[in-house]
Amino acid sequence: MKEKKGLGKIIRFEAIIPFTIIILLIVLYTKFFFDSHMKSALEWGMTKALGAEVNIASFQTKISDLSLKIQKIEITDAQAPHQNSIQIGEIRFSALWDAILRAKLVVNEAAIEQIEFSVPRKKPGYVAPPTSSEEEGPSAMDKIKDQALDATQKKFSNNVLGDAASWLGNPDQDPLEGIKGSVQSKALIEAFEKEIESKKKGWEKRFAELPKPEEFKALGDRMGKVKTSNFKNPGELASSLQELDKIVKEADKKYKSIDGANKDLTSDLKRIDSEIKSIESQVKNDIKDLENRIKLPKLDAQSLATSVFMGYLSPYKDQMLKYKAMALKYMPPNLKKKGGNEPDPSMQPRPRANGVSYEFGKPMAYPLVWIKKTRITSQAGSSPYSGNIEGEIRHISTNQLLTNEPIVADLKGNFPASQVEGFRTQLTYDNRKAESLVDFQLAVASYKVPAPKTLLETKDINLVLNESNARLNLGLQLIDLKAYTLNIQNDLTSAQFAVTAPQKIVKEVFESALSSLPEITLTAKAKSQLPNFPLNIDSNLGRELGKAFEKELKAQVDKAKKALQEQIDREISKNKAALDKQINEFKSQIQGRLDSLKNQAEGQKKQAENQIKSSQKSSENKAKEQIGKEAEKALKKLFGK
């Protein structure tokens, strides 16, 4: 080994040439191969990430001004590989050296030009096959989401319209089917009949115990034999009176027995009347109860609108949840200060697979990434898939606390070939406060709805939107990526529907409601916390359908009510007639017999009492006459005449 001397003992001078060669190779690689390798890497990475082929025509970098120009980015539509979902003509920007030296990316102005949609590809793009997890099925979260959506759709489709359609579709159905057996008044009448029968038997028995007419006749005979005048002596008078008194007492006893029975009968008859009234009241209650128990469909306009448009709006809901998940994944953190509510700009931890990378910012410093302005322009006419787009996105940054600017996007334009007119979208994402705010506004003055679109597909009704233009106004406010307020106003103008239904009347109801509306308005509102999505849907179609259904259903319900009344009347009328007859018989027989007995008893009693009075008077007269004679005889004897 050769011994080195001087600086050569420490410094490896012979490394200068290899080092120069390495640097030269790097420069040459950057000059001739870097762009093409970057282009391939970007195509490969984006294809992997998006699951559909991405092609880039040109990728050019320039170190001197740190500029990048990417031309013709084609992203294959995974659903239709023969076309691109989006095609961007050019993206270009140049970064600041000052920021790059600080390991930051700051762009003063970027430009995105010539955006086109659904452009046919020269050859179909590659679409990645579903991953093993996708093959096995959706994730648990997706399953829950799908189940909830399915449940909501089924709930509305089957319950509201299904019930209404089945009502209208079966005009001959028996509304009392299945509930007839539970008519209470019928049971009450039957029980009452039994009670009347038992009472009748009771009264027959009691009649047998009551004094017979013969007994009153016998009393009359006995009375006739009693001497009521020409008493020979007081003893005879006394004997007559005694006999008569006995007869009176006996007649009184019999009368009381009959009177008691009469009172009991009156009480029984009153009770029967009261029970008849109670049966009549029960019949009314039964009718009311059965009316309530008839399964009348709920036909409010909102439920109908939800039934019709839930399927139409569900994809938008899915999109919103998807974008929310993406936002949560990529949006910069916004941690609060320890013990305070305000975010701390001087430290923003960013979790990564390997450790945590902190951003130590300070006001006016560069954030990790900051694209101050992105100008978006596109001109229609160059191809039928392009549109006139004009707008800009300002202050895309990873740390808004440093830039003190929210992300603001404002785009407007139209796509004449796709019949999209008056498109405007504004997005603001403000992450400067403890609770971030996303404000999104989207308006489209007119666009063609992708058709045909099945709105309803149930066993009772199939509603397909065949053709329509629409206008849209959408507003979304999302606070802290959780609490949101969503307002959608989507109006279908010149909509053409196809209605098919097994029941003619259901089809007619739908067709009359749809034809009566010049345009269909749809308002969807939601205010909640993600992932809950209680969408409140209202539409003039719902209201119109409600009216049409209501009219038809009212006729059906009235018919059902009438049938119900008839059914109940039929059920109880037979029993009621028998009962009435029974009561009338009971009243006439028992009352008549009892009244006759009572009259007899009263007559005999009165007769006996008269006879007593008569005997007493006769006895008095005779005594007076005897005393007069005795007195005359004594006077004659005294005065000697």
Added chain:
Amino acid sequence: MTLLLKQIFAFLRLLNSDTGTEQLAAGLTMGLFLGFSPFLSLQTLLFLFVLFFFRIQIGAAFLGAFFFKFVAFLADPLADILGRIVLEAEALRSLWVTLYNMPIIPMTRFNNSIVMGSFLAALVLCVPTYFAFKSLILKYRATVVARIKETKIWKAITATKFYNWYISYDKLYGAQ
């Protein structure tokens, strides 16, 4: 690759000779820094530059880097904790803010908890590691190398023409 293999052979040769103990220990200690640093970072380039231009045994450094990469991988959770403690320390906040906003320094990725933790661990371990390696090399030479040289097999090998030819070649063209 040839350069790398040549350096590794040189390392083995130096290890079995009686010279270059400090060079070997320094190379292995540099390997500790390389192993504990992220592959794409400014400090890695800096270490490579130092290795390239200063007479540190490159083979030892690469072997050391290879070995310490595994150690660093196993120690990542500890490095993460240490890095978080240091980077989140309120007292050092202004220092980090200044460094983060300076040119060039952020390219070291010091703001990553694992990078910071690993670097601090390497910094603390470099001095004891240097002396530990030096001591181990000396012990290795005194025990293992001396014993092998006394064996009959080794004596038989050194007696061959091939060995003598190799020694002559090494004197003329052998790299350091």
